[in-house]
Amino acid sequence: TAPGYAPSLRSRLPLVAFLLETIFILLFVFFVKIEQPEQIDREYDSKLFISSYAEFQDIHVMIFMGFGFLAIFLLRYGFSGSGFNVLLAAMAIQWAVLMNEIHISMKSMIEAELCAASALVAMGAVHGKTNPVQLLLMALVEVTGFVVNQWILFFSADPVYSIMLLHVFGALFGVMVSWVLYREGIEPVHEKEKTDRKTGLFAMFGTLFLWMFWPSFNSALVRDHKWERGLKLTVIYGTYLSLAVSVVMAMSVSMLTSAKGKMNMVYVQSSALSGGVAIGVAMTAVHTPWIAMTIGFCASLLSALGFRYMKNHMLFAFECHDTCSVLNVHAVPGILGWFALLFLRLASDESTIAVQFAVYHICVLLITACMSLVMGTATGPTTLIHIWRPQQDRKCFDDQAFWEVKGFVHLHHFKYVTTP
């Protein structure tokens, strides 16, 4: 191809996608069955179904609409931002179903969507600097790592750990991939890494759908125990209040840290969500509304400050460009939530149990972080290799590398017309 154009993926993406889909379908033939509800009491099942399906739909909207549109604040990257989000999520879900369970049920579908969520978090760090084939491979490796990490930690018993781990795992993984893929040639500020009024509003949609349905996201896999009635409701109320406080704080801090006293839409949107991340980790130990609100307060404060100061530091000190600043939105609030969890347990439980709990959870966090950092670093070179034809530096953050942007709806008409 001429040097003026991005390398065409025509011979790469369709082939990889065809192959993967064929393999997935073959694996489904042999390994995946639909859970038959015969053995379950009909009455119980019907009620459970209604509840799970509504929660599943909320999460479904978050994954495909929320994450997709949150990422399109970039001026010229809307088609890729939303399109690749759907592509990755659809593939990641199929792969996660294969890795997680051999029976399809509402629960396994929700778990698969959570795995996809962790891959989408990772994608946030490399957005705009990778092509869809690279993203696809990264997503599949990320999902594999995330599930294997849960196997290692023997977490299959309690699915709530998925929600606790996915933000930290996804964010650290993505940041490492982004670090390995760092492009020397890009100026500190790429000329296309811009936003405007309209893309800011599209991103607002994505943000709001994430923000509004986050209580369902956190509570979906929480089940009421005999010894702890109403845990699910407590998680819903806690997430709701934590998010309400964190959106107020996000605006305040964004204005306070700006020299001209003006809010930055991208910062506000991202920090507004940090309360949901933090409470998602600590939720099982939060029993009163004010603690939830305090966690939202702190998470948003940390996240909004990180946006103003840490992102640039990461770029200049470590040569790591984190497009959606997932480190501030997912990793930092996630780790804060972990500390809140330990602190709350230490304050409430008997000391021996609490210390055991703390040691165990610190280990879990460390193992997950290591796993994520190592796998991210290892994935970088794989996705970098030249056969995947990464776009040139100056085609970063630009839809034109992959999409027919603007122009007539049916380009082929022209061929008809002009070729006599």
Place this chain on the structure above:
Amino acid sequence: TAPGYAPSLRSRLPLVAFLLETIFILLFVFFVKIEQPEQIDREYDSKLFISSYAEFQDIHVMIFMGFGFLAIFLLRYGFSGSGFNVLLAAMAIQWAVLMNEIHISMKSMIEAELCAASALVAMGAVHGKTNPVQLLLMALVEVTGFVVNQWILFFSADPVYSIMLLHVFGALFGVMVSWVLYREGIEPVHEKEKTDRKTGLFAMFGTLFLWMFWPSFNSALVRDHKWERGLKLTVIYGTYLSLAVSVVMAMSVSMLTSAKGKMNMVYVQSSALSGGVAIGVAMTAVHTPWIAMTIGFCASLLSALGFRYMKNHMLFAFECHDTCSVLNVHAVPGILGWFALLFLRLASDESTIAVQFAVYHICVLLITACMSLVMGTATGPTTLIHIWRPQQDRKCFDDQAFWEVKGFVHLHHFKYVTTP
């Protein structure tokens, strides 16, 4: 009116809409009652209500948000695309309630929305080339035809047939209307039949809402039988997986068939939905996930190829301009689904029963197709007649014919200001 302006509908649309609404309200006075749940067991009713209302809301979002925004990829047609969609759907639903049932219940409301869906599919073919009065008349005739077709086929017993038939009926109806309304004067490519970055993103919203809630759409009228527990869940999982595969394939084929290896957003959005259409027809015979995925694979392949090649062929060979290419999105995958249904039944059932089933269903498909083609052709001239003041050729695909686009929010201020 001066030749430079589109013919004003001021004396047409309000009159027609007032009249129709008055007639509808009068008919409602005499014929429509709300179903009183007295006779139903309260316990059962309450559960059923919760379930149906959530499903109803999902479908409601698809009809008013999904279809409306899917159609606004056209650069200058956003107000009309979304506005006329709401107008048509609201009228079609009232008419469908009158034709379908005399008691309003969740079930009758869902059925009315499905009738509206078939009218909206038909509208997709003539979008941008007809004025709202024409669209309104077309929609009412379409709904009448769709319901009468079900009466002829004695389908009132099993409402699942609505979903099986609506895509084929709507698409063929719309294509015939579009064929009759063909405007010689329009160049093969109208200068306003264009898309851009922002309208592409708006269309992405509509697409995603359709895509995400399609499992509810397909499963809403499926009831679990005694001999087939869990059919509703199977339909949900099947639709979900079929759509996941079809969105991946839509992107791949769109890139593969482009000379420059670039995806086309309009094609991707439409083909991504074809999996839902096809599985919606075959769903009662699909019991394993891999068959659902294979159906999604094939539907998307056919649909995406159709976009590149069939649409232009239709235009140049048959002088039929199909704005949203409903033939590729609804008719072709619908017929594919029908073949899948027959094939699966032939493969699984006892031969005598299977052959009976096949003959019966082929007849149903043929009768529906004939009915749809005939009624579409007959409706064309009715909506064409000059008293409805169709817009000029050069005002096609343009909001300015019907809407105050741009400008001050309260135009009348100016009158005050300038008239002393």
Place this chain on the structure above:
Amino acid sequence: TAPGYAPSLRSRLPLVAFLLETIFILLFVFFVKIEQPEQIDREYDSKLFISSYAEFQDIHVMIFMGFGFLAIFLLRYGFSGSGFNVLLAAMAIQWAVLMNEIHISMKSMIEAELCAASALVAMGAVHGKTNPVQLLLMALVEVTGFVVNQWILFFSADPVYSIMLLHVFGALFGVMVSWVLYREGIEPVHEKEKTDRKTGLFAMFGTLFLWMFWPSFNSALVRDHKWERGLKLTVIYGTYLSLAVSVVMAMSVSMLTSAKGKMNMVYVQSSALSGGVAIGVAMTAVHTPWIAMTIGFCASLLSALGFRYMKNHMLFAFECHDTCSVLNVHAVPGILGWFALLFLRLASDESTIAVQFAVYHICVLLITACMSLVMGTATGPTTLIHIWRPQQDRKCFDDQAFWEVKGFVHLHHFKYVTTP
């Protein structure tokens, strides 16, 4: 600050928000607990939870997405329109929880969102002419007034009254604040009070989400009585049909009252919702679909005519500028609904009871209206005082006063780059 720039809120908004959040959290520590479902029958509770949570989510979407995007038809006010909506709603909800109940439950959360809705209605009248600190104070006073009004009227017993009163209270309150805040300096038409194709479509999103989920909004707090089974369902069907008629009428009247026969998107969007407002007041007395449709018909007619004629009259005769014309969208249909309620009761009940009912409800309406007018007028000067730094006249209806609009995503990069 230089005269060319809007007064910076850097020293105001963060301080006020920090303070308020701290106070709220402290009050939550002492006064708010989560309702423990121990005493409730588990079976019953589980079902109730599912139902309430789904309804709550619908309302949640209306408050944060619907109201937020409805208000961004203004060309340069999208960030503020959607951003301040979230800010206000999040604060108003926390305050409403504190004022309403000491136990958090689904019911108290829904009630808190309804209070927030009334504050957002009030905000509609002053949109674009006030800064976020002023809006915040106004919202908190409005919520206080709304709750106190309910205390005065002893309405804590039947929460349905919230929905009946919120539109009238919010709209009159907002209009009075707008009247007090009237800016002499603004020309009758501010040069930035404009709309365009894209902002009209964003507003369409907001409108549709409000329109689609309005049945949940009206029915959320309706409980089935022993003597009136199926009341909740009747309210849902009634709201649905009323809205269907009112959207058709909104388009018709908008076209009929335009000299050129062109519809105005802003008018259509707002009037389409008036059917939901009116039926929300009269709903407990509406038992047949055609009455609901007639109410929608009349509400939309009145509201659409009001848009063309009353808004300007308000501006020129009373010097009251009502940005979103909440008087036409909420107050007028609300009062119409009240009359419909009285009329329907007088027509159906025994005369003595009906007259008692009428006198009682006329008193309620008058007290609410007075309360709202007085508090709105009193709030105006408080929010006007100069320490809150209202933006200059020429910065009205403009995001640039408060937001970093356009430009590079991470402005601070530049500082690094240019400062050696």
